[in-house]
Amino acid sequence: MKLAVFSDSHGSPEKMLEAIRVSNPELIIHLGDSQGDISEIKKQFPQIPLKAVRGNCDMSINLPKAEILTLCGFKLFLTHGHLHSVKSGLSLLYTEAKNLGVHAALYGHTHMADVRMEQGIYLINPGSCGYGAGPSYAEIYLDEKRGVIPRILSL
Numbered sequence: 001m002k003l004a005v006f007s008d009s010h011g012s013p014e015k016m017l018e019a020i021r022v023s024n025p026e027l028i029i030h031l032g033d034s035q036g037d038i039s040e041i042k043k044q045f046p047q048i049p050l051k052a053v054r055g056n057c058d059m060s061i062n063l064p065k066a067e068i069l070t071l072c073g074f075k076l077f078l079t080h081g082h083l084h085s086v087k088s089g090l091s092l093l094y095t096e097a098k099n100l101g102v103h104a105a106l107y108g109h110t111h112m113a114d115v116r117m118e119q120g121i122y123l124i125n126p127g128s129c130g131y132g133a134g135p136s137y138a139e140i141y142l143d144e145k146r147g148v149i150p151r152i153l154s155l
Helices: 014-023 037-044 091-100
Strands: 002-006 027-030 050-052 066-071 074-079 104-106 114-118 121-125 136-143 147-154
Touching (some): 027 037, 037 050, 074 091, 114 147
Parallel strands (some): 002 027, 027 050
Antiparallel strands (some): 002 136, 066 074, 136 147
């Protein structure tokens, strides 16, 4: 299964929408600070399922703060990251992921793409897709034989 994972579009969805067109994922994930871009995704790609969580700039948007998905036998924890203080380090996020028993924690907030493995758990930040130097997103493949396969792509 192919996932396209975005975060921090901040009301600038153009590059994200083009990436979705090119990637043609089976599921779109937005990790917060969409500032209204979720409705544009739904409008342009109604055929692709979408999961989203609320970021610190999305207070008026009715989305969950976090969500756990089980896809192809893999558990994924979705969060924006601000509630886990990810700008100060990933220990709180890792501890939450470990306690939840997930294979990967997907987060945003820092605007910096990062993929790392901590004691068997992936911590994946797609970076900011909306603005700034080096906009990016993540493609994640879930393969029953090969596991969770993440990669960061520039926009």
